Amino acid sequence: MDMALVTTTEMFKKSMEQKFAIGAFNVNNMEIIQGIVDAAAESKSPVILQASSSAIKYARINYLMKMVEAAIEEHPDIPVALHLDHGPDFETCKMCVDAGFTSVMIDGSKYSFEENVELTKKVVDYAHAHGVVVEAELGKLAGVEDDVNVDAKDAMYTDPDEAEEFVRRTGCDSLAIAIGTSHGAYKFKGEAKLRFDILAKIKEKLPNTPIVLHGASTVIPELVNMCNEYGGNIPGAKGVPDEMLKQASQNGVSKINVDTDLRLAMTAQIRKVFAEEPSVFDPRKYLTPAREAVKNTVSHKINDVFGSCNKA
Numbered sequence: 278m279d280m281a282l283v284t285t286t287e288m289f290k291k292s293m294e295q296k297f298a299i300g301a302f303n304v305n306n307m308e309i310i311q312g313i314v315d316a317a318a319e320s321k322s323p324v325i326l327q328a329s330s331s332a333i334k335y336a337r338i339n340y341l342m343k344m345v346e347a348a349i350e351e352h353p354d355i356p357v358a359l360h361l362d363h364g365p366d367f368e369t370c371k372m373c374v375d376a377g378f379t380s381v382m383i384d385g386s387k388y389s390f391e392e393n394v395e396l397t398k399k400v401v402d403y404a405h406a407h408g409v410v411v412e413a414e415l416g417k418l419a420g421v422e423d424d425v426n427v428d429a430k431d432a433m434y435t436d437p438d439e440a441e442e443f444v445r446r447t448g449c450d451s452l453a454i455a456i457g458t459s460h461g462a463y464k465f466k467g468e469a470k471l472r473f474d475i476l477a478k479i480k481e482k483l484p485n486t487p488i489v490l491h492g493a494s495t496v497i498p499e500l501v502n503m504c505n506e507y508g509g510n511i512p513g514a515k516g517v518p519d520e521m522l523k524q525a526s527q528n529g530v531s532k533i534n535v536d537t538d539l540r541l542a543m544t545a546q547i548r549k550v551f552a553e554e555p556s557v558f559d560p561r562k563y564l565t566p567a568r569e570a571v572k573n574t575v576s577h578k579i580n581d582v583f584g585s586c587n588k589a
């Protein structure tokens with residue numbers, strides 16, 4: 278097989294030179310993988326498929342690897358990276374390096390600075406010896422992170438000086454920062470607000486380090502409304518507006534993580550079929566529009582927000 282997964286090195290280099298961001302989309306099953314890569318291929322965009330440790334448990338690592346392999350065989354014309362999202366420990370990172378992932382994240386953000394440095398460095402040493410790149414995290418996102426609920430006011434923004442020291446000491450390839458985003462569908466109580474001033478300071482200290490934005494779903498209002506209209510109950514959901522993500526893409530953020538919007542897109546379509554056609558029980562009847570909704574959501578981000586179209 279001459280097609281292969283790539284690391285993120287080249288795509289991030291291009292993203293920093295040309296000021297756009299690459300979408301990193303969470304994958305859990307076949308329909309999600311197909312929706313993402315079909316959209317990326319249509320837009321000639323580089324793309325990152327990422328799996329959390331719970332996604333790996335759900336899909337099972339052998340299935341995951343084979344599905345991703347099939348995806349790149351179908352689309353040899355776009356660069357695709359496979360990334361571990363929020364690796365909780367060295368062992369999980371090692372497992373993914375050994376399985377053929379091209380990128381891993383070690384999330385040491387819940388530890389002290391020194392412990393985070395030590396753990397990250399250990400993962401970097403192993404990953405680099407195997408040609409795999411490493412994303413690390415410094416700072417704490419608001420909301421539910423690492424099973425602790427960080428109150429918005431206690432969220433710890435990434436300190437630019439610490440970021441510089443952290444990257445220098447660990448040798449990590451990219452850095453996830455906290456500037457006001459959070460995971461899930463409830464990111465802001467009032468107005469959405471991101472600390473672009475902190476992002477600018479971090480980029481000043483680390484001009485050549487790709488920056489990663491977690492918790493970056495828009496929580497697309499039409500999808501939330503559609504879920505609620507067809508029997509769902511997700512009131513008051515709110516995310517990061519497209520305009521802010523566009524601004525981030527043009528100001529040094531190289532990787533933007535999206536999971537919640539894909540969950541909402543699938544669920545909205547499935548709810549619609551269930552509500553409108555109660556006699557349907559063929560899974561293909563609701564998974565086909567669900568897969569299409571994933572594709573449309575990814576297309577929108579790539580073409581209208583992140584600016585990665587035609588950057589393959």
Ligand code: TD4
Pocket residue numbers: 303329330331332362363459460461462490491492493494495534535536537538
């Ligand atoms: O890293 N991520 C996705 C995290 C999802 C992991 O959840 P599971 O453990 O249940 O698989 C993001 O930064 C995505 O942020 P978003 O704004 O889409 O919630």
Ligand code: CA
Pocket residue numbers: 384385386387414418422423
């Ligand atoms: Ca974290």
Ligand code: ZN
Pocket residue numbers: 363460491492534
């Ligand atoms: Zn995340």
